[in-house]
Amino acid sequence: MAEPLFRTPKGTHDVLPEDHQYMTYIKKAVRHRCRQAGYKRIDTPMYEYRGVFERGIGEHTDIVEKELFLVAGSKKDGSEPSDLALRPEFTAGICRSYVEHGMQQLPQPVELYAIGQCFRYDRPQKGRYRQFHQFDLEIIGLKDPSLDAQLIHVVTNILEDVKILDRLTLQLNNIGTPENRKAYVEGLRDFFTGKEHRLPEEDRGRLATNPLRILDSKNEDTQILLKAAPTLDFYLSEESKQYHATLKEYLDAFGVRYVENPKLVRGLDYYTQTVFEFWDQSTGAQNAVGGGGRYDGLIELLGGKPTPGVGFAGGLERMIWHMKEAGVQVPHKDHVDVFVAQLGPEAKKQCLTLISELRELGVHTIGALGEASLKSQMRLADKFEARYTLLLGKMEVKEGTIILRDMKAGKQKQIKYGQAIPQVTKLLGETNLDTYVLKDQMGDVDED
Numbered sequence: 001m002a003e004p005l006f007r008t009p010k011g012t013h014d015v016l017p018e019d020h021q022y023m024t025y026i027k028k029a030v031r032h033r034c035r036q037a038g039y040k041r042i043d044t045p046m047y048e049y050r051g052v053f054e055r056g057i058g059e060h061t062d063i064v065e066k067e068l069f070l071v072a073g074s075k076k077d078g079s080e081p082s083d084l085a086l087r088p089e090f091t092a093g094i095c096r097s098y099v100e101h102g103m104q105q106l107p108q109p110v111e112l113y114a115i116g117q118c119f120r121y122d123r124p125q126k127g128r129y130r131q132f133h134q135f136d137l138e139i140i141g142l143k144d145p146s147l148d149a150q151l152i153h154v155v156t157n158i159l160e161d162v163k164i165l166d167r168l169t170l171q172l173n174n175i176g177t178p179e180n181r182k183a184y185v186e187g188l189r190d191f192f193t194g195k196e197h198r199l200p201e202e203d204r205g206r207l208a209t210n211p212l213r214i215l216d217s218k219n220e221d222t223q224i225l226l227k228a229a230p231t232l233d234f235y236l237s238e239e240s241k242q243y244h245a246t247l248k249e250y251l252d253a254f255g256v257r258y259v260e261n262p263k264l265v266r267g268l269d270y271y272t273q274t275v276f277e278f279w280d281q282s283t284g285a286q287n288a289v290g291g292g293g294r295y296d297g298l299i300e301l302l303g304g305k306p307t308p309g310v311g312f313a314g315g316l317e318r319m320i321w322h323m324k325e326a327g328v329q330v331p332h333k334d335h336v337d338v339f340v341a342q343l344g345p346e347a348k349k350q351c352l353t354l355i356s357e358l359r360e361l362g363v364h365t366i367g368a369l370g371e372a373s374l375k376s377q378m379r380l381a382d383k384f385e386a387r388y389t390l391l392l393g394k395m396e397v398k399e400g401t402i403i404l405r406d407m408k409a410g411k412q413k414q415i416k417y418g419q420a421i422p423q424v425t426k427l428l429g430e431t432n433l434d435t436y437v438l439k440d441q442m443g444d445v446d447e448d
């Protein structure tokens with residue numbers, strides 16, 4: 001095969017039809033579980049003023065410092081400086097929207113969910129893309145450990161629905177209030193004073209800007225030093241400890257299993273107290289399927305009144321990878337029920353109406369694809385794995401008949417043209433007709 005002229009840009013990928021079946025399945029689980037729990041769907045723009053992310057996620061996080069995807073100014077020549085950035089995640093944009101639309105006037109908490117693309121200018125590698133999909137859940141406006149527990153429970157239900165929960169472990173920690181963390185950061189700085197030269201350059205930089213990031217450094221020397229460093233739990237206030245203990249009681253009540261991980265800090269600055277991640281049991285944190293936590297200071301940072309929040313985001317690409325690894329078969333509706341083959345201009349015209357009527361009734365139908373011979377159309381019907389073929393040649397048009405062929409059985413019969421639709425729908429069975437949208441107007445209206 002010739003080398004293609006263009007390929008997808010580095011770090012991006014096509015979601016081909018096969019993967020879409022997985023994606024649709026995940027989205028259905030997300031929508032279903034979110035509706036059950038009272039979440040409403042929100043879509044924020046794919047790009048925002050970069051300040052939303054810089055303020056919200058934190059200027060000295062990897063996501064903002066290294067991975068923010070800036071949008072070129074509206075002038076094509078790039079002469080306008082850009083103050084826009086593609087969203088690297090949903091939380092900051094959703095909180096911006098909460099403030100902008102005065103959602104504090106609504107009954108609290110406001111429960112929102114989103115599904116869509118996010119962008120991080122990361123170094124692409126397995127499971128790490130520059131454009132990827134997240135589903136995101138947020139509970140804003142009220143603080144209580146029962147909300148953290150309920151959110152985590154909804155997420156575990158979704159992961160269970162798509163049959164990957166047993167491949168993951170829920171890592172749980174409480175990183176305390178900003179005051180607790182400030183004291184801890186001082187403690188860490190004191191500890192590293194005089195030991196800076198033993199840190200690699202990147203971690204020395206982190207010590208100056210965001211010492212907590214040192215905790216999940218991949219560097220071996222840093223990790224050895226950290227063994228003797230003070231730990232965050234020592235700096236936690238009674239309130240944080242109590243909050244965490246109650247959350248664990250509630251998770252136990254839900255039957256949600258977790259692993260306590262005092263080292264879990266997360267890569268975004270807005271977190272307070274509860275943080276959690278779902279790790280791949282075999283490979284660990286590098287490929288977390290999802291993560292989240294409480295962010296009680298974020299809305300205020302974005303110009304709103306002090307408002308607590310808790311949320312989670314899962315990565316669809318990583319979920320799909322797990323589903324495939326686990327051999328999960330997803331049901332889909334991409335099959336062809338009927339192939340309509342035709343010969344001659346009259347037959348071709350007539351079969352267009354037939355195709356349209358079949359489709360209206362919920363029969364997946366293709367046909368009238370060109371001028372090929374009947375024989376090659378039959379071969380095509382086979383390749384499309386159609387269950388039935390309707391054949392309309394010059395003779396049949398003249399006689400007012402049509403040939404109905406069962407592709408699997410290899411048998412066919414000539415029937416009256418008017419019998420084609422009733423016979424096909426009967427053979428397929430009423431319940432197998434794809435009239436989902438008509439039957440269930442209130443159902444999955446937001447199919448995307």
Ligand code: HAM
Nearest residue numbers: 089091128129132288289290291292293311312313315
């Ligand atoms: P996060 O841990 O940065 O959290 O991302 C959540 C998930 O998105 C990751 O666990 C991963 O599955 C997926 N993900 C992140 N980056 C990439 C990438 N480059 N390629 C593929 N998948 C990726 C957040 O985004 C927070 N907003 C979660 C949250 C919501 N916290 C509170 N509310």
